[in-house]
Amino acid sequence: MKTFKGYKRPNGTFGVRNHVIVINTVGELAGVANRLADLVPGVVPVIQQGGTSQFPEDSMQTIRTIKGTVGHPNINAALILGMGEDDFAEQIAAELREQQCKVKAIVINKSTSLEKLLVDGRAWLQKVYEESLEDKRVDVPITELTIGLECGGSDAWSGITANPAIGVCSDMIVDDGATSILAETTEAIGAEHILARRAINEQVAKDFLTIVKNYENRILDTGEDIRSANPTPGNMVGGLTTLEEKSLGCIKKGGNAPLQQVLKYAEKPSAKGFVFMDTPGYDVESVAGLAAGGCQIVLFSTGKGSPTGSPIVPVIKIGTNPKLYEIMSEHIDVNAGTIVEGKKTLQDVGEEIYNLVLKVANGEKTKAEQHRNQEFAIWRLAQSI
Amino acid sequence: MCKVSKTFKGYVRDNHSVGTRNYIGVISTVVCSSVVTRDIAKTIPEGIPVVHANGCAQLGDDFKLTKNTLKGVVANPNIYASLLVGLGCETNQVSILLDETIDSKPKAGFSIQQMAGGTNTLQQGSKIVREWSNSLKELQRTEIPISNLKLGILPIDLTVEDYVFASKTILATIQSLVEQKATVVLGMTDKMERVLENVQHQANDEVVKQQLLAISSSKTRQTWDKVNPNESNYLKYNEADLALGKAELEFIKDVPIQSIVKYAEIPKSSGLHLALMPNNVIESASNLVASGCNLIIFLTIRPIFTGTIAVPCMTVGIQQKKDVSMEMIDYVINRDSTPVQLIEEMIEVASGKLTKLETFKLEEFAISHIGTTF
Numbered sequence: 001m002k003t004f005k006g007y008k009r010p011n012g013t014f015g016v017r018n019h020v021i022v023i024n025t026v027g028e029l030a031g032v033a034n035r036l037a038d039l040v041p042g043v044v045p046v047i048q049q050g051g052t053s054q055f056p057e058d059s060m061q062t063i064r065t066i067k068g069t070v071g072h073p074n075i076n077a078a079l080i081l082g083m084g085e086d087d088f089a090e091q092i093a094a095e096l097r098e099q100q101c102k103v104k105a106i107v108i109n110k111s112t113s114l115e116k117l118l119v120d121g122r123a124w125l126q127k128v129y130e131e132s133l134e135d136k137r138v139d140v141p142i143t144e145l146t147i148g149l150e151c152g153g154s155d156a157w158s159g160i161t162a163n164p165a166i167g168v169c170s171d172m173i174v175d176d177g178a179t180s181i182l183a184e185t186t187e188a189i190g191a192e193h194i195l196a197r198r199a200i201n202e203q204v205a206k207d208f209l210t211i212v213k214n215y216e217n218r219i220l221d222t223g224e225d226i227r228s229a230n231p232t233p234g235n236m237v238g239g240l241t242t243l244e245e246k247s248l249g250c251i252k253k254g255g256n257a258p259l260q261q262v263l264k265y266a267e268k269p270s271a272k273g274f275v276f277m278d279t280p281g282y283d284v285e286s287v288a289g290l291a292a293g294g295c296q297i298v299l300f301s302t303g304k305g306s307p308t309g310s311p312i313v314p315v316i317k318i319g320t321n322p323k324l325y326e327i328m329s330e331h332i333d334v335n336a337g338t339i340v341e342g343k344k345t346l347q348d349v350g351e352e353i354y355n356l357v358l359k360v361a362n363g364e365k366t367k368a369e370q371h372r373n374q375e376f377a378i379w380r381l382a383q384s385i
Numbered sequence: 386m387c388k389v390s391k392t393f394k395g396y397v398r399d400n401h402s403v404g405t406r407n408y409i410g411v412i413s414t415v416v417c418s419s420v421v422t423r424d425i426a427k428t429i430p431e432g433i434p435v436v437h438a439n440g441c442a443q444l445g446d447d448f449k450l451t452k453n454t455l456k457g458v459v460a461n462p463n464i465y466a467s468l469l470v471g472l473g474c475e476t477n478q479v480s481i482l483l484d485e486t487i488d489s490k491p492k493a494g495f496s497i498q499q500m501a502g503g504t505n506t507l508q509q510g511s512k513i514v515r516e517w518s519n520s521l522k523e524l525q526r527t528e529i530p531i532s533n534l535k536l537g538i539l540p541i542d543l544t545v546e547d548y549v550f551a552s553k554t555i556l557a558t559i560q561s562l563v564e565q566k567a568t569v570v571l572g573m574t575d576k577m578e579r580v581l582e583n584v585q586h587q588a589n590d591e592v593v594k595q596q597l598l599a600i601s602s603s604k605t606r607q608t609w610d611k612v613n614p615n616e617s618n619y620l621k622y623n624e625a626d627l628a629l630g631k632a633e634l635e636f637i638k639d640v641p642i643q644s645i646v647k648y649a650e651i652p653k654s655s656g657l658h659l660a661l662m663p664n665n666v667i668e669s670a671s672n673l674v675a676s677g678c679n680l681i682i683f684l685t686i687r688p689i690f691t692g693t694i695a696v697p698c699m700t701v702g703i704q705q706k707k708d709v710s711m712e713m714i715d716y717v718i719n720r721d722s723t724p725v726q727l728i729e730e731m732i733e734v735a736s737g738k739l740t741k742l743e744t745f746k747l748e749e750f751a752i753s754h755i756g757t758t759f
């Protein structure tokens with residue numbers, strides 16, 4: 001059995017990182033969360049601006065994402081900041097503590113002293129951070145690994161080099177008995193029938209076709225057509241002409257494995273193998289959903305070049321073309337442009353990505369981690385109310 | 386009416402707008418450029434990072450709102466100059482946004498992809514903002530008529546009792562400012578929106594009157610995913626809700642209403658304007674920045690834990706209550722409070738006194754959504 005060196009959690013999951021985070025349930029506490037993280041070097045702020053004035057569907061999605069983030073295997077300990085009587089911070093903390101996660105909630109009310117809050121929050125974070133430094137990596141079966149598949153700033157090479165190479169890696173991960181999650185529902189539009197044919201049964205195929213159709217209909221319901229804005233301006237500069245062309249390239253990241261399951265945004269898979277998560281194509285929101293759904297590492301192809309990462313999971317960047325690697329190597333971990341140059345095959349680069357996944361799982365830092373790219377945003381379904 | 390004629394010490398811009406602060410805005414056009422945006426802003430003392438979660442994969446009105454908000458930030462009188470920083474491939478193209486922002490202030494913009502990476506972007510951005518920083522130091526505060534005050538007011542979590550208690554002071558304050566040709570933008574709660582027909586007689590013209598009536602009879606969905614929702618899918622407002630809305634109207638009793646300000650819209654005249662607002666504090670305050678306010682007051686009965694980037698947010702408590710922490714409250718309206726005192730406190734803040742939220746550096750920025758991302 002292949003293994004990697006990870007962190008064993010009391011609940012039986014395994015992380016590839018050992019983060020201590022502070023996260024806010026409502027936008028009003030974003031600044032306080034940032035202040036607390038600043039007080040304890042090494043603590044990672046996970047900041048979001050929603051959590052209030054949202055439709056019930058948006059609220060549920062926000063709660064699911066925050067819970068998935070706090071309970072993620074890459075998290076050693078988390079401080080959740082909530083506000084007011086109806087806040088869900090304490091409920092999430094209680095549920096996760098039952099799952100043996102190290103979580104504390106501080107719920108702020110009208111009598112809360114900010115200075116005391118900062119003192120108390122800092123003391124707890126300092127204590128758990130120091131404890132986290134004592135943790136040692138252990139051998140973990142590769143079957144415990146879940147990777148996410150993402151693309152951003154795509155160009156005409158994406159579907160020819162980086163995405164199919166990621167597909168090779170994804171198939172290797174699935175062959176190992178691990179899990180690979182493809183995302184970005186809007187970038188399956190026009191190619192959904194191809195993925196649906198790979199579903200393990202009619203229900204999974206139907207689930208997948210339904211999320212694609214629903215997404216397009218919801219946008220049409222607002223009087224807009226996604227094809228009016230996707231491909232984006234940058235995609236078009238990169239040579240992509242239609243959404244269908246972009247989608248055909250996008251789904252290549254999913255390799256050839258059978259589609260086992262279709263997940264909601266930020267939902268954890270119950271099956272091993274290749275699965276699909278309903279996310280937007282908006283990279284940062286999509287990566288946040290993949291991470292909250294349990295991915296420990298995300299593979300991210302880019303043709304135009306993107307520095308974005310995640311506060312809780314390493315994001316590996318795979319560049320699609322040689323020019324990109326030449327000018328933006330500071331953000332690119334794997335150069336799939338070597339395929340264009342005829343220096344390597346898809347199989348070669350797929351194996352290179354796979355080997356890097358194992359190194360990153362063992363602790364090697366990605367370019368996004370080196371540059372402290374910790375962008376985070378939760379997919380918004382509708383307007384603020 | 387409160388008879389007070391005052392000036393404040395502000396920064397006069399080349400376009401004759403007046404700032405209460407003197408910042409250089411480093412503005413990300415998309416979430417993907419937020420890290421380098423923060424890094425550039427940190428290189429100068431006057432730099433403020435305007436970062437948010439929007440900017441790509443947006444459509445129609447949702448996308449327009451993001452653009453209009455960022456254009457409003459660039460135009461805000463508290464911003465001396467703006468550097469727009471994009472990724473390059475996003476929907477919200479930096480070159481287009483730069484063209485659409487006002488020309489009367491120093492501005493520049495580029496993307497990470499255009500600069501071939503974050504390191505080059507940081508270097509180039511730092512160079513530009515350092516030059517602006519040197520020019521900005523020459524600007525001094527000067528005595529300015531209060532007519533240049535653009536005050537945003539946000540009531541937060543108030544009860545009918547609180548509105549009744551504060552209405553005399555707030556109404557007199559608004560009347561005084563309007564009398565002296567200042568601009569007041571009141572952020573409406575959703576309850577106030579429901580009862581706007583009661584102030585139709587205060588509309589400045591027929592267009593505003595019709596807008597008040599239209600908003601008053603409009604409906605808000607209870608859930609978002611129903612196409613053509615029926616009656617049961619709309620939010621219901623009971624008598625208590627409507628009483629709350631009517632209590633808020635006491636703040637503006639008989640004051641002429643110049644316009645209804647939509648999200649990120651800049652009022653075209655002085656006087657009282659009513660603004661449509663989400664209930665999210667930071668989104669609302671950021672909206673007021675985009676609407677050109679140079680001072681914001683939160684009317685509240687509890688500490689507020691966030692201000693917004695670029696504009697001082699002053700927390701005004703209503704009655705000193707034993708169970709409320711006062712360390713974040715800048716001013717308390719008590720039984721013996723007068724509008725003169727409140728205006729004097731606002732003038733001090735407008736002239737440079739730091740608010741509690743500024744002192745604690747609790748300043749964030751967020752843009753509302755009116756649709757989903759794709």
